[in-house]
Amino acid sequence: MTQRSKTHAAGVSPSPTELLAQLIAFDTTSAKSNLPLISFVRDYLATHGVASHLVPSEDGHKASLFATIGPERDGGVGLSGHSDCVPVDGQRWTSDPFVLRLANGKLYGRGSCDMKGFIACVLASVPLFVKAKLTEPIHIVISYDEEVGCVGVRPMIGKLGDNLPKPRLIVVGEPSNMMVIAAQKRIDSYVTTVTGLEGHSSAPARGVNAIEYASKLVLEMKRIAAELAETEIDARFDPPNSTAVVGKIAGGTATNIIPETSVLKWQVRSLPTTSPETIPARLMDYAKNSLLPEMSAISPKAAIETIRTDNAPGLHAELDSPAVALAMKLTGEKTPHAVSYATEAGLFEQAGCAAVICGPGDIAQAHMADEYVSVAQLEGCMAFLAKLADELSA
8 A cells, every 4th residue: 555645635634654754755855955845844734723833944955844833932842853864775664665665554655764753743733732722832843854964954044033933852862662762872974084105005104094093993993882881881871881983994996006095984872971082082182192193203294183073962851840840741651761873952952942762763774775664653743742732732
């Protein structure tokens, strides 16, 4: 069974599955514009009498959306989701990733889990929110380019309390199986460029092999991370320690040329209580004290340079956080959880909005071929949002 984008009959509220089908039909891979999806959401909200505000990107090719239902003021609850999704290139899907497919209670499609399922539930709940006698506002927050560094939400957060109402708390609907997540790791991404000395491969000692020295950095990074794994542990997380991973390495020209340059792209995921500078600082100390003297003895132009390309702050909500308390009340959970993936929650927390993560779907399905969210998870999210409306109503 497939679900395709369609116009709903006047006066009939679409289900979250029907809305998800329409959202999935928009290819909002981060490299592409999300404006068609945003236009669809804006028109949908307008049919329910809900005005929305756009915060466009600098080039105008993308936009975040902010809408308020209920009293037009600060306070209330923000429901935050990102519109972009990861690519399908190179993945083996068993059906069109941009056509929603229902099979055995699972809804397949790119972004169904991460995180258009949550957005679909929020939109499907708009008629209920509009009819409710809200004493506090409910804010709908949809951003762009979360998958490439939480890019789109930052300028929108900058307008909270000024051009836009500032919610007192935020629910980020990333896939959590509708469990309450009160903590997430911080992510910092880096690029390290190793510059050596090119030469003929018949005389390797006369050159500085950038790939060899980059490889030594990788091994040292692994050693540092392993040491931290024994000394800094938080059992709430899986894995329970800070991690460092090299995601991409490039360098060299040919097998008979000593490579002059090698570039590492790597990432650190830190526990909320661990300084994000620990691993990169120790790695650069190793580069400065152990590698560069060897390299410079052959070539004074040898260098190892590292820059941080982006970051997403961790979430470290206290147990008495109003966001955590509300989410636990609505779900009935007794103990909040922690996750190793990153979301926009930490950015909202830094801006003074208490934040919590709670949304439909399993993160294990995100970014995979045949990504899916279960119908049961959407139903659970709809129940959560209905309880939220009751909680904020007179």
